[in-house]
Amino acid sequence: MKRPMIGAHTGSGASPDNTLPSFMEGIRSGADIVEVDVHAEVDGTAVLLHDDSPYLLTHTFEQLNRPDMRRRLNPAYEEHEIATPEQILQLSDRLGTKLNIDLKSAASIEPAVKKETAGS
Secondary structure, eight states: OOOOOOTTTTOOOOTTTHOOOOHHHHHHHHHHOEEEEEEETSSSSSSEEOOOOOOGGGGHHHTTTTTHHHHHGGGGGTSOOOOOHHHHHHHHHHTTEEEEEEEOSSHHHHHHHHHHHTTT
C-alpha cells in the first residue's frame, strides 16, 4: 500500500491563510504538498486569497497590499502582505515542495497560468 500524501490546506499553522509565513509553516509541518488559493484582482494580477472579495474588482495588487486594505480584506492580514503565485512557485521550486494551486474562479485561470508559463 502506498503512503498517502499529507497536504497543508492554505498553508498551515497560526499565520493567516495563503501568506508566505503560512506557506512556510506548511512546509515545516512536514506536509508533502501545500495548497494555496488564487484569485485575480481588477488588473488581472493573480493573488493568494481564499475568499472572494468585492475589493478584487476595484483594487490593484499594490492597493490591496497596503495595510489598511489588507485589514479590510481580513484583520488577520494587516501584518501580512498578500502573496502572489509567482512568489510561492519560486519558494516551492527552491525548497522542492509540491503545490496544489486552487484557482478560485474562472477569472483567476488566465492570470495565474499566463504569468507562470511566460518564462517557459
